[in-house]
Amino acid sequence: MLFLILFNCKKDGNNSEDNYAYLGGEIINPNSDFVVISKSDVVIDSIKLDNKNRFLYKFNDLDAGLYSFYHGGEIQMVLLEPKDSLFFRLNTFEFDESLVFTGIGDKKNNYLINEFLENEVQEKKIFKFCQLKPHVYEHRIDSLKAYKLDKLNTFKTKYETTPLFDKIAKANIDFHYYSSKEVYPFVHHGENKEAILKALPKHFYNYRKTINYNDAFYKSHQHYTSFLRYTTNNIALNDHLKHSNEDEAFRRSSLCYNLDKLRVADSLVKNDAIKNDLLYYFAINFLSKNKHTENNPVILKDYLSKSTDEKGKTLVKRYVASLDNLKEGATFPSVKLVDYNNKELDLNTLINTPTVISFWSSTYYNHFKESHYKLNELKTKYPEVKFIVINIDNYGLEKPKHTLKENRFKLKDEYQFKMPEESIEALAIQPMTKTIVVDKNQKIVYNNTNIFSINFEEQLLGAINRK
Template sequence: MKLYFLSLLLLLTLFNCKNDGNNAADNYAYFGGEIINPNSDYVVLSKSDVVIDSIKLDAKNRFLYKVNDLDAGLYTFYHGGEIQMVLLEPKDSIIFRLNTLEFDESLVFTGEGDKKNNYLINEFLENEIQEKKVFKFCQLKPHVYQNRIDSLKAFKLEKLNAFKTKYPTSELFNRIAKANIDFSYYSSKEVYPFVHFDENKEAILKSLPNNFYNYRSSIDYNDAFFKDHYHYSSFLRYTINNLALKDHLKHSTDNEVFKRSSLCYNMDKLKITDSLVKDGVVKNDLLQYFTINYLSKNKDVENNDVILNAFLSKSTDQKNNTLVKHYVASLNNLKEGASFPSVKLVDYNNNEVEINSLITTPTVVCFWSNTFYNHFKESHYKLNELKTKYPEVKFIVINIDNYGIEKPKHALKENRFKFKDEYQFKTPEASIEALAIQPMTKTIVVDKHQKIVYNNTNIFSINFEEQLLGAINRK
């Protein structure tokens, strides 16, 4: 592998040396890599939701692609359900290597342009670790909390300045790296009222220093440049959550503790999005995110059409609108008491079976994907525990991927999980839509008469076993 990359980098370096002129012909970049444990045989490269190309891996799971007429900036590469970004500028020759079992953690760049991208991916991973610290800090008093996150921001700026001193950087890189730090810091401010243990959110908002959200006046909520950027997108979501909270508390008549799952609060989020964000792409993505997020957790099916109509009145993206309408239709078909939908499965001996033919006792139906590998392992450990504890219950476990039978079969075998009651969908896309599988932790409990008892629970939930006993005791 090392010889391959050394040879490749040498060729790219020699090629670049012959084209040192500063002209349109130099407006290109090479992008390539090697993927260990690939989930599919291709990588999709895109920019701003526009697919540039679907690049096939060779027999050794490698690829090399030349981007002509380069629009310098952040590009997205997608493989088997995982997404990451790469910064491409003229005459870059960037090669990466990663293992899909630890997609982000294993990602390493080499070649011309590697330093800036390794900095960005390391910053991304460090930020994930720091987010856990920030959540703990959220239990502190507001002024103490602000001091802590101010210190985190200062440390990040120091690190960035040290990098810029050591390596030459472009204005584009500087802008992106600084935005990463800023938007991460702003997000820490926006999550504070929600993560703080005090359930009286109104009291928390009143306790904040007057200048706590001063930065909001300088924010561009329609930034086309950063609209695909992770930190910017997260910041917008957190901000709208927070602004909607303030509005919600003004008019809410609920005497109960604030609930993030309430229909009223989620309607407020759609209203804030519609009034605050004017850029069509940014607004439509946020509207879809908030709507799907509510629907995936909503227990009251009667509210599905209410939130759907509010979404459709504001969204102008017809593709998003169709997707959400189909999602709601599927959820409505999965009402508690309804018959479980007819879905065809395939076992690991390639035998086809209709799912309802398997349901003759109280049954738990749950799902997994190679993309969410940690969930795959943890859920199977939990299922093994539940199977021992409740032998009268059938557990049907379905891999939702569309990679063929060998990949999930290998994952099960490698982790010593039995094939019994393990299946794949015969038609993954149609079945995922029919069962409205979002999030991946979704679990459906069915009684012996093939009637849905719980349409959206979770095997890790503290009251899951209580729900299971309810299904067992049904007549």
């Protein structure tokens, strides 16, 4: 209570200018001892938590707009305007769901976080709606948009708002609506994507004529970013179907289609920062899922020819190099681990039988729990296989150890990287569901599988039976 009183009183101090704001918070079950604040992907400051896991930060010469606060791998947005004095409280185990704001500026931010959570629920409905005929689907999402606009207007009549808040809140609704239209051909269960596109009403994508694909204001805005990705996917699909083999079923993983996405991103967006982010996303997304490594150099070359982001280019080149070192049949690379007794060892020394190597992070808490339940099931069914589970976080041993014990998971065969950043790069750990299967001779059998895949146990049996 004293913290809140001090927090809310600070605005009445000796500030002679009005262009300032305060942001503070309390983190329950913190994953680290700091919070990072950024704006438009530029880090402003890293603030250390006090002994009560709280922090307070003052913005001088505030640039009003959306800011990000980052803690332990989780990130969320906050809207700050002059004289705001905002405090939040959250539990890392339910990062978004537990987030509540108090103080000056709380109403607009609670509205925005509640809308964010509501969108997550509605997205599941939209995926079901996508099985409807186009005109019925359009009616459903039009109704959802109307409901959101009514809710926003009710909020604006109840509370005094600002033009900046109005702009962002309206954009949230619009871009989410547009994204719902862009995903329709992909989520619809029909395999003939060309027929689905032809069945759409002629006006279905008319809004594209009014979109600014180079709006730097929304560059780091989640709804805008998602919309750009979905739109690129969709325009590339339309282009791809015009020149692809008519007898071949559409595959999102095809090299041709992914080259089309890079080409569309390059031509659709002129703003270098926005374009480079799109190109990086599509390149990494393809590389992380691609099963045909001979296609990696093709995507890399095309990406490098279009991007102007030197940092991004370096990261993608290094990622491809790591994938090359992890080709099936290659010897598993040397990686240093630490067990929960703080004993250091090389991962290769643990491999003398068919081995499954999987990963987890506190950031993906649901994946952590579900993957451990699945691994326990697999351990019972396949006692001849070793299952090595590695925490990739860089928070020290105590946090993941506590998480494992709290969920009643045994520490046997559980490890953490000695050098997380280098090891994550060496093993190209993306996505988090990535699992590597190695035979008894330390040769890689599968370099990117998934324990939840329907054919994983078949793959496992193949590794067991290798001579």
